[in-house]
Amino acid sequence: MSRVHAKIIITDQDVVITNVVARIFSDVIHHYCMCHIQKKKNPEYLSHVYNAHGEFKNQFYKSIHLSLTIDELESNWEAIINKDGLQDNQWLQKMYYIHKKWIRAYVCHNFCAKMSTTQRSESMNKCFKDFPNSSTPLYKKFQDELIGYQKFSVKKIIFVVEVITYKVYEIYNEKTTYNVTYHVNSKEATCNCHLFEFLDILCRHVLAVLIKNAHSLPSQYILR
Ligand SMILES: [Zn+2]
Structure with a gap:
């Protein structure tokens, strides 16, 4: 667009598309659409697992969406696979093999x-409609974070x-923790x-830390 190459492309999880992207857009980061995997692919290949193991779906969802770091993801993934004896499940093996393209x-x-983690959407069109759209003020999104910081210590x-x-x-929930490094x-x-x-x-x-240290928003965080 405007003679500028895309930096990222998000597509359905599909072998043919993956091969084409690797060939034609070799310098572009390729993600799979989380909506597509979660709404279409996982139910198709994992419905028997969901039926046989009552808590699996919920735990699987949490490991995909709530693991903040790669170490955390790997240990959560291993724990739920081992718990239900799913080491030989071919779909889970495949999804783990390609995890760099779709897991948070x-x-x-x-x-x-924030597009590839949209969970509520049925289609990419809806992703765009939900967030952001032409009337979404970016400072409203910033304001949500600024108000949200008050819940944190x-x-x-x-x-x-x-x-x-x-x-x-x-x-009110010390289990939910994040690490912020400040220079x-x-x-x-x-x-x-x-x-x-x-x-x-x-x-x-980050805002909770900056408010404690910087007193005003450092200029590098005010983007064009
Ligand atoms: Zn954060």
Whole structure:
């Protein structure tokens, strides 16, 4: 578009499309649409597993969507597979083999306007309608995060040469924690939820740390 190459392409999970993308768009990051996998593919190949193992669907959903880091994902995935003896399930093996293309802990490092994790949508058109649309003010999304920060508290856990690591946790639910690193000189902050990389809008966890340290929004976080 306008002589600029796409950086990311999101498609249905399909072998033919995957091969074509690898050939034609070899420099482009390729993600699979989470809506398609979750609404179409998983029910098609896992319905017998869902029926046989009552808690599997819920635990599988949580491991895909709530694992913040790759280590966390791998340990959660292994635990639910072992619990129900699903090591030989070919669909789960296949989906694990391609996990870099669709699971949050991997894809959240790449900007794609939060599209590949939309869970409520039946189609890509609906993804676009839900978020963002032409009348969505980006500062409304920022405002949601700014209001949301008030539910969180921060605690300094490590301080090593100009870099402070904070544990950011929900005041009424200490189990929900995030790690934010803050560079004192550059005022750069990184959260392990990776919302900024994924959506270009700072998350409430980073805001909780910046409000404690910086007193105003560092200029690198105000994008064109
Ligand atoms: Zn965050």
